[in-house]
Amino acid sequence: xxxxxxxxxxxxxxxSRRKFLKSAATLAGATIGYSWLxxxxxxxxxxxxxxxSLPWYGIVIDIEKCIGCGSCAKACxxxxxxxxxxxxxxxxxxxxxxxxxxxxxxVSPNGGIDGFEQTVxxxxxxxxxxxxxxxxxxxxxPCIQVCPVGATYDSPEGVVLIDEKYCIGCRYCVQACPxxxxxxxxxxxxxxxxxxxxxxxxxxxxxxxxEVCPTGARMYGNLRDKNSELxxxxxxxxxxxxxPNLNTGxxxxxxxxSSEVR
Amino acid sequence: xxxxxxxxxxxxxxxQGYIFPNEIDLQWGILIVVYPFITGLVAGAFILASxxxxxxxxxxxxxxxxxxxxxLSFLLVATMPLIxxxxxxxxxxxxxxxxxxxxxxxxxxxxxxWYLMVVLLLEIxxxxxxxxxxxxxxxxxxxxxxxxxxxxxxxxxxxxxxxxDRKLGYIITVVGIPSAFILHGYxxxxxxSIKANPWWSTPLMPIIFLFSAMVSGISLVxxxxxxISHIRKKVIDVNVLDAIGKYxxxxxxxxxxxxxxxxxxxxxxAEESFEIIKLLVSGKLYLTLFVAQGLVGTIIPLIxxxxxxxxxxKIKLRKTMYFIVSILVLIGVYSMRWNVVxxxxxxxxxxxxxxxxxxxxxxxxxTLMAAFWLVLPxxxxxxxxxxxxxxxxxxxxx
Numbered sequence: 171x172x173x174x175x176x177x178x179x180x181x182x183x184x185x186s187r188r189k190f191l192k193s194a195a196t197l198a199g200a201t202i203g204y205s206w207l208x209x210x211x212x213x214x215x216x217x218x219x220x221x222x223s224l225p226w227y228g229i230v231i232d233i234e235k236c237i238g239c240g241s242c243a244k245a246c247x248x249x250x251x252x253x254x255x256x257x258x259x260x261x262x263x264x265x266x267x268x269x270x271x272x273x274x275x276x277v278s279p280n281g282g283i284d285g286f287e288q289t290v291x292x293x294x295x296x297x298x299x300x301x302x303x304x305x306x307x308x309x310x311x312p313c314i315q316v317c318p319v320g321a322t323y324d325s326p327e328g329v330v331l332i333d334e335k336y337c338i339g340c341r342y343c344v345q346a347c348p349x350x351x352x353x354x355x356x357x358x359x360x361x362x363x364x365x366x367x368x369x370x371x372x373x374x375x376x377x378x379x380x381e382v383c384p385t386g387a388r389m390y391g392n393l394r395d396k397n398s399e400l401x402x403x404x405x406x407x408x409x410x411x412x413x414p415n416l417n418t419g420x421x422x423x424x425x426x427x428s429s430e431v432r
Numbered sequence: 433x434x435x436x437x438x439x440x441x442x443x444x445x446x447x448q449g450y451i452f453p454n455e456i457d458l459q460w461g462i463l464i465v466v467y468p469f470i471t472g473l474v475a476g477a478f479i480l481a482s483x484x485x486x487x488x489x490x491x492x493x494x495x496x497x498x499x500x501x502x503x504l505s506f507l508l509v510a511t512m513p514l515i516x517x518x519x520x521x522x523x524x525x526x527x528x529x530x531x532x533x534x535x536x537x538x539x540x541x542x543x544x545x546w547y548l549m550v551v552l553l554l555e556i557x558x559x560x561x562x563x564x565x566x567x568x569x570x571x572x573x574x575x576x577x578x579x580x581x582x583x584x585x586x587x588x589x590x591x592x593x594x595x596x597d598r599k600l601g602y603i604i605t606v607v608g609i610p611s612a613f614i615l616h617g618y619x620x621x622x623x624x625s626i627k628a629n630p631w632w633s634t635p636l637m638p639i640i641f642l643f644s645a646m647v648s649g650i651s652l653v654x655x656x657x658x659x660i661s662h663i664r665k666k667v668i669d670v671n672v673l674d675a676i677g678k679y680x681x682x683x684x685x686x687x688x689x690x691x692x693x694x695x696x697x698x699x700x701x702a703e704e705s706f707e708i709i710k711l712l713v714s715g716k717l718y719l720t721l722f723v724a725q726g727l728v729g730t731i732i733p734l735i736x737x738x739x740x741x742x743x744x745x746k747i748k749l750r751k752t753m754y755f756i757v758s759i760l761v762l763i764g765v766y767s768m769r770w771n772v773v774x775x776x777x778x779x780x781x782x783x784x785x786x787x788x789x790x791x792x793x794x795x796x797x798x799t800l801m802a803a804f805w806l807v808l809p810x811x812x813x814x815x816x817x818x819x820x821x822x823x824x825x826x827x828x829x830x
Contacts, residue, residue: 257440259453276450276784303452312628318540319523320532338526339519341459342537348628350452350781354459356436359519415704416627432782 217309217324217419225392226328227366228421230403231302233428235387238263238300240282242379242388247283249367249378256280258353260364261304261379266430268296274430301424301431302388304379305330305351305364306412309419313343313352313363322361328393328421329366337361348413366390393421439790449785458777462791462802463513468619468641469648469769470510470809475616476649477503478552478608483679485605491675497559497822498660499653504552505813511544513805516796536622547615551608556820557584558601563825565589578819616645623772630705631712631776636694643687648765650680651758658755660817670747673754674740681737684761688730691768708783716786717775720767729764733757 219226246261247254256279263282267275267290275290288298307330314322314330321336322343337360344352344361355362367377375381380388391400403409409423413432424431444456481499484492515524531538565587568579580587617638623629624637654676661668698709713721736757740750779786792798 255437255440256444256453257437257456262453264450274784276782278450278453281453312626315534316536316626317532318535318538319526319530320535336523336526337520338523340517340537341519342535342622344454344459345777346626346628348781350454353454354457354519432784 217311217314217328219326219328219394221326222394224326226394227307227371227390228328228393228400228404228423229304229307229366229388229390230400230409230423230425231304232387232389232403232407232425233299233301234426235385236263236300236302237385237387238265238282238286239384240285241382241384242302243281243283245378245382246364249370250365252362253356255356258356258362260351260362261302264301264303264431265298266301266428267298268428268430269294270296272296276430297428299426299428301427302379303349303351304422305366306349306418306420306422307364307366309421310417312346312348312416312418316342316346318342325368327371329368329371330363331365331368332361332363334358334360348416348418439792443788443790447785447787449780450782451780451785451787452782455780456787458774458787458789460773460777461517461789461797462774462799463517463797463805465766465769465773466802466805467510467513468616468773469766470506470513470805471619472616472641472645472648472765472769473652474503474507474510474547474649475612475642475645476647476651477506477653478612478649479646480650480653480676480679482605482609482612485602486609489675491671494669494672494822495653495657495676497820497825498657498817499649500552500556500559501816501820501822502653502656502813503649504556505809505816507544507548507552508812509805509809512808513802514540516801516805536618536625539618540622543615543618547608547611551604551611555601555604555608557582558597558604560820560825561586561597562589562594563820566826567824613642617642619645623776628781629776630703631709631779632772634694634698636690640687640690640694643683643690644765644768646683647680647687647761650676650683651761651765654680654754655758655762656813658751658758664823668751670750673751677737677740677754677757680757680761681734681741684730684734684737688734705783708779712775712779712786716778716788717771721771721775724767725764725771728760729767730761733761733764 240263243259243262246252247259250260252258252260259281261281262278263286264276264278265282265286265288267288269275269290271294277286277289279286282300282302286300288295290298307328309324309328311324311330314324317323317337318340319336319338321333321338323331323333325331339354339360341354341361344354347363352361352363354360367375367379370377377388377390380390389400389403391398393401395401403425404423407425409425410427411418411420411423412427413420440456447456477499480492481496481503483489484496484499515521518524527538528541531541561583564579564583566589568576568583568587571579620638620641623632623641624634626632654673657672657676658668698706736753739745740753744750745753774789777787778789793800795801
């Protein structure tokens with residue numbers, strides 16, 4: 171009798187020990203798993219401003235001000251050594267013409283560098299406008315997320331850059347950018363894109379496209395500084411980013427953006 | 433003018449609607465079509481081999497080693513189209529040394545190495561070790577040493593050790609099945625995780641890739657088995673074909689259903705990309721999607737295989753039917769890869785127009801190069817079958 175009791179007691183201890191080991195292992199596994207996920211951000215991906223002393227750049231493009239002169243795209247090619255062939259652009263301008271029948275005509279001949287000619291007869295036009303495009307310098311940028319070697323990265327100021335000596339030319343980033351802002355440089359054979367003229371920013375100069383814009387349709391500024399021109403503009407206008415459904419954290423805000431634009 | 437630019441100007445002149453100016457040139461060409469096709473064959477062939485081993489499907493025994501060696505031959509080549517399409521191929525090693533943890537592509541090297549070194553090579557080694565020891569004793573000259581080196585110096589063929597070979601081989605197969613699933617599901621994820629591209633971005637993509645991989649791998653092994661038997665002037669065992677055909681039939685049904693569900697979901701939800709995708713599938717992809725992938729690669733094989741399940745035709749006719757079905761299915765899966773990779777790049781991300789794709793014959797990214805990467809594994813397979821002939825293996829008692 172006493173023997174069987176003790177046997178039962180043993181079993182109880184054994185099973186509770188097993189339970190303890192099981193839960194301890196689960197806890198340890200979960201902790202390791204969590205810390206691993208947290209440190210490497212494998213599944214969740216976003217850049218955050220780290221250095222409080224540095225600006226965190228955003229861009230505004232005021233569609234109401236753009237006259238489609240193409241100076242910005244031209245200046246960009248010159249400043250950044252972008253090949254002149256019409257297949258490589260860090261910035262370009264699109265002309266939208268919404269016709270009376272509801273159809274939309276979009277063109278961007280040579281990225282708009284040579285200006286635009288309206289081919290739709292006046293009487294058929296409902297409305298027409300220009301949309302300059304450039305890198306959105308997203309804070310959750312899909313291009314950075316997919317780069318297999320980390321050759322594309324966020325600068326501490328939130329500018330998306332590429333290390334040309336490191337890029338392997340797999341073109342995954344070009345596929346991942348929903349805005350078509352990247353291309354493979356035909357001479358350097360690596361990915362290329364707008365840097366917000368980072369080399370100029372560092373010298374307190376304005377990006378080339380903004381420098382030459384005759385109407386001031388483009389502006390950049392510090393999103394962190396609540397008194398900056400940019401933040402003031404964002405406060406006073408109804409702005410929108412492109413493809414907000416993709417949650418790219420775009421930092422390029424458009425004023426007066428029409429729903430036809432993607 | 434550089435020929436490449438001339439080519440781009442031609443495409444630009446033929447672009448339909450509006451495309452972003454950077455989108456004129458397709459980023460991923462025929463080599464990236466070949467890459468998922470090859471990895472799919474690997475995963476599929478391996479899964480068929482595992483069926484025999486893990487689930488003890490005795491009838492498939494004649495195809496077991498063939499399937500493993502086929503998987504190895506194609507796996508050895510799998511990275512080549514990837515590396516040769518890079519614009520900086522000499523930097524390819526960076527992907528292994530400094531992988532970027534948030535990138536789906538960065539993990540490929542590791543998944544690949546795991547699968548090659550831990551799964552396939554080890555399994556084949558355990559499987560062949562006994563035979564290789566015997567061959568090294570029988571052969572003379574260079575071959576004696578080749579086999580000796582391949583045994584890695586483990587020459588013990590006592591029943592106990594051989595039993596351990598079998599046991600460890602079995603364990604590796606069990607590990608190998610999820611590995612094969614991961615290898616190809618992962619290839620699907622590379623495309624499925626690109627939210628910028630609505631033709632790729634679907635959670636079903638890894639699963640669809642996986643099932644189409646199984647379909648293609650099973651067909652390839654069936655084809656290789658028939659061709660090898662023919663070359664060796666041996667009778668093709670129609671029971672083996674019936675068994676493989678049955679699996680192919682079921683997996684093809686699953687694959688077809690999954691891809692159908694994906695499209696139905698897409699059509700019913702009709703999100704903002706719907707109009708452009710509708711134009712894509714009814715225009716530029718019509719031949720490769722509806723005719724090559726749908727009709728030739730899926731519907732006809734499905735109907736044929738269904739018939740073969742219920743009516744037992746004459747043996748000769750059955751063999752011919754299996755032979756044709758396996759080729760059709762391979763054409764279908766290759767077309768599927770084409771439709772995903774090329775199709776996904778033909779429409780603009782502005783959803784307002786199309787670019788076009790004309791594959792060149794020569795060059796690193798041309799048809800000849802792609803054909804070379806598809807033919808090379810067949811050469812490797814021939815060599816492996818000569819070096820490690822499954823039909824000369826030492827019979828082991830179960």
